[in-house]
Amino acid sequence: MLGYCWLCDQSLRIAETSGLCHVCLHDLPRLPPSCLRWRCQRPELALGRYWFAAFRWQPDIQHLVHRFKFQRCPELAGILAPFLAAQVQHCYREKPDAWPDMLVAMPMTYKRWCQRGYNQAGLLTHQVAALVQLPVATGLLRRIRDDDGAQHHAGAGQRWQNMHRSMHCSRDVSGLKLAIIDDVLTTGASMSAAADALTRRGAKVVDGWALAYAEPHQPRENT
Numbered sequence: 122m123l124g125y126c127w128l129c130d131q132s133l134r135i136a137e138t139s140g141l142c143h144v145c146l147h148d149l150p151r152l153p154p155s156c157l158r159w160r161c162q163r164p165e166l167a168l169g170r171y172w173f174a175a176f177r178w179q180p181d182i183q184h185l186v187h188r189f190k191f192q193r194c195p196e197l198a199g200i201l202a203p204f205l206a207a208q209v210q211h212c213y214r215e216k217p218d219a220w221p222d223m224l225v226a227m228p229m230t231y232k233r234w235c236q237r238g239y240n241q242a243g244l245l246t247h248q249v250a251a252l253v254q255l256p257v258a259t260g261l262l263r264r265i266r267d268d269d270g271a272q273h274h275a276g277a278g279q280r281w282q283n284m285h286r287s288m289h290c291s292r293d294v295s296g297l298k299l300a301i302i303d304d305v306l307t308t309g310a311s312m313s314a315a316a317d318a319l320t321r322r323g324a325k326v327v328d329g330w331a332l333a334y335a336e337p338h339q340p341r342e343n344t
């Protein structure tokens with residue numbers, strides 16, 4: 122049983138092993154393998170070294186991420202992770218010394234985790250880790266404040282303020298090169314808050330890897 126394309130529901134053929142048919146696969150809004158950090162809303166506040174993402178935040182990707190997060194489809198982690206793994210391997214090809222030592226999942230609050238039943242960034246992180254052969258630092262980062270959805274509607278400036286010092290790093294990570302994994306990168310506020318927490322506990326460098334990059338002015342409805 123090959124199943125159906127996650128985007129168009131067509132039956133998959135034998136060669137279509139990615140969970141998407143060849144037409145949908147070809148049409149995915151891929152990003153070039155370049156750093157996105159300078160594109161964030163407040164570059165002067167953006168922390169971390171490299172920010173990489175696999176896709177633009179366009180309808181097909183919005184649909185997949187929405188199903189992954191809100192329609193109880195944790196199995197989509199296995200469909201989406203290979204794209205992020207392939208993208209980061211491409212991104213570091215010219216700078217092998219920059220390759221991180223360990224991966225960290227973007228945390229969610231306990232309350233949000235109870236609502237959803239899983240942390241999509243955590244699932245994605247474990248799948249990517251297996252593909253790129255890196256260990257995962259579990260339980261390292263904790264989100265100590267959540268905005269109960271207000272973050273989705275907040276303007277970029279407000280989002281930066283809300284996220285400031287909202288993460289806690291539980292262990293010493295001195296000298297480590299870390300990469301944080303999240304599903305969607307927008308202003309970079311969450312990524313910066315996480316990088317800030319890790320850097321305060323000694324991380325040598327912190328990179329951010331996301332499945333998709335949304336321009337800060339793009340609506341992120343329900344994500």
Ligand SMILES: [Zn+2]
Pocket residue numbers: 126127128129130131141142143144145146
């Ligand atoms: Zn399709």
